Amino acid sequence: MTKQVTLTIDGLQATVPAGTLIVDAAKTIGIDIPVFCYHPKMEPAGMCRMCLVEIGRPMIDRGTGQPMLDENGQPQMQFMPKPEAACTNIVSDDMVVLTQSEKATEAQKDIIEFLLTSHPLDCPVCDKGGECPLQNLTMEHGPGKSRFLYDEKLRFDKHVPLGDLILLDRERCILCGRCVRFQDEVVGEAVLAIDERGRGSEIISISDPGFDSVFSGNTSDICPVGALTTVDFRFGARPWELKSAASVCAQCPVGCNITFNTRREAKADGKVVIKRVMPRQNEQVNEIWICDKGRFAYHFAESKQRLEKPLVRGQAVSWEDALNEVSSKFAEAKSDTVVLASGRLSNEDLFNLKSFADGLGGKAVLYTDMGGGDLVMQVGVGQGTNFSDLGNPLTGTRGDTILVVASDLYEEAPIWWLRVKQAADRGATLIVANPRETKLDRFASYVIRYANGDEVKTVRSLSDENKIAEAFAKAENAIVLFGSDGLGLNGSSNLAAACAKLLVDTGHTGKPNNGLIGVWPKANDQGAWELGFRPEAALAAALKGKTVYIAGADPAGDDPALERALKEAKFVVVQELFQTKTADLADVVLPARAYTERDGTFTSGERRVQRFYPAVPPLGETKADYAITAEIAKKLGINLEGSSPVLVFEKLAASVKNFEGLSYAKLAEVSEQWPIVGRGDLYYGGTTYENTQGLGAGLVSAAERGEAVSIPEVREEAGLRPQEDELLAVPVTKLYDRGTTVTPAVLLTNHIGDATIALHPEAARKLGLEAGKQVTVSFDGVSGQALLKIDETISAGVALVPRSMGLAIREPVAIKVK
């Protein structure tokens, strides 16, 4: 317990931990001290001087060390002759702070007047207008009139692209430096800087390409003026015209809480559309940040290519006809049914699909190339896990350790990358084990570089006696994040088992901030595991001759082998948003609702179940996935809930052990979070939304319940060794890939780019290949084109092939490159 300090602010008493800044102390008792440059998530800078207050400290008699008293017996206060910055001064006992005194208000007025000398006052055309701290604080603390001449204002170009997603208006910038400090301190990618000095100072991007960071959108949230705005929302709407709906990002397993801002518009033929995505505070998940993929890749739901009507062999039919056709085929197939679903679907959808498969005696297969979810169910992180607690000297005495193995977190789950990086900054021991260099290496205490195929061996070596193993074993708390960087289903399953064993052996299971986290490719993969879906190693073989029900997956688009298998399937039903390659092969295509058009829940990688709410009305004749499944089931005499997701979840919670005790009402519970954001406090935390719709709830793991944990024996298989003229191609994940829910975002097209293959310069030289040229990649009798990239950080015999970019490499294979 840290020492508590009591001080008086504007006559009110505040008791806060020692070391708190005055501005935060005031906030805790509801007193607003205006700030521009200070942000509760960053170190104070004292640049804008907006928070000037009068601070009085008790006078101490040097002889006795006692406070000096006046004639009334009250301690004498010593005020500095000038006001001081509340954001850089730390509280001390018996301090008196005056935020409303004449001196303080005068000073604040003057600062506003100064800030506005260079401000263009073009609020009518500014995207921030209406949620702008400068506007608000000017109304509240400004002088009303300026003594400066309007004609002497600075004039710059109105918009300078810092990158292709963020625009800068230098006239509006008040040089608070929040964006620069966010990139330096919080993200650790110093891609912005302040150039020139004095009145000529301006924000510039010092990276190539400009603003090269996947967290760039956050700077527009914390910018206290309209200097940084996103290209996506440019002139999209005025903030007060927007409606908001709470949701959860579906792009990766982090499960960032977001808010969809919607508006009905003429441009979209009178439809209600999503205008922007804003972060929603959840201090245990994404704090107040989101990545650019989550912010800009939401356009899929409004795509013109969306399916609107059921199709039977390409012909639009009524729902009744389509469902009759489908149900008759399932009735014939019975246990020859295979339900293939991906983690793109919600818990409710997956539960109904699983129950449907069980009802027919068929198989429920998870469409994924990553395994180990069953182990995460047993030794997953405990309830109440929060990356923000790790590395915090107050929570543990023996230190905290995070092991990231076979995962490029920056590309796979950016917000986890950010939070792991921050934990390392705070003092947690970070071990990064990966076959190639990743952006996390820079912050790691230990970097382990292993050859592809040696994942299990590497994790096992952490049980040996060495200093890295010791750092892991002796830690108070330890979390392992495992991914599938360079691995297929088999490899990642083995890796998960090795990681689980390590955690069990070192006693890091069954409690908060300890356990295993899977860095899944999809948002709800963990949920699919919890609900009984399991991946199938020989998927192509399992599909042949079967009646297949595919939901939220595009196997034919991903892999020609699966395309062939589906052609040989007896009957194929596809439930999708788009006419994918798989849908082209299907006998019946059922149009599903996007998750933005309906209620539901996702289970994040940390096994937190979180609710999302409908943001826009459903498109055309589409139906929610769980409802479609229920309707088919009804025709077959299987009783499934389909009228409301609440009822589906009730049933789910009643029948799936890990979900016991959960309900929509419980998931919607909120508690007070720090820092306070949203409400009227835009100047303080930025335009992040306050969380009023639910923080979600963590699932209990088997270890936490005290049950025995069974971990399969890990076979240490020798990795695939390619022949002389071959390379070992391994799949890696790229943030902006050609996923069904990413490509419709036109803004990201440049970021998605072409299909690439990365080789070591030595390997490229040997093969006589040049960077930037198209090369032919052949393996397993198939071949494809890719753009050659040179990467010095990988080993010479390995080729990196990004997933979901056109080349169907789903596990390590030997390839030939020409």
Place this chain on the structure above:
Amino acid sequence: MLKELGRGLVTTFKMLLEGPVTTQYPEEKRQVRPRFRGRHVLKRYENGLEKCIGCSLCAAACPADAIFVEASENTDEERFSPGDRYASTYEINMLRCIYCGFCEDACPTEAIVLGDNYELSFTDRRDAIYTKDTLLEAVPSSEMTTPQKVEPGLYTRSVPQMENPRD
């Protein structure tokens, strides 16, 4: 008593000589007062560029929620208004409008003005929604219509420097 009757009849005869007060609308139209608030007009600058910058402040000020604005971005190739932003959609629902003139007050560029046209009648609710085409002031010559192709760097400011309204 006769006296009172006489006085009353004097008034009656006086009014007989004065002629009718009824205006024979629509054959005859009445002159409106200088500050009359009639149908809205979206004004243009002298060179034909639209004054409206699509800021939506009129819509925000409107107590009847009668105005709908959607903004888009100008380019020098296709310029509608000075500065970056223009109104790509501008609609007023005349059935909702209460002619209070708050939109005029809110407008930072004096683009929307309540004119003297009071002859608004519709046979269909949809007709009551006036779009930008109807509301925009007519241009004297066709080359002054928007969008215009202009030289780069000429119209960089959305909000012009204006004097405070005098009356």
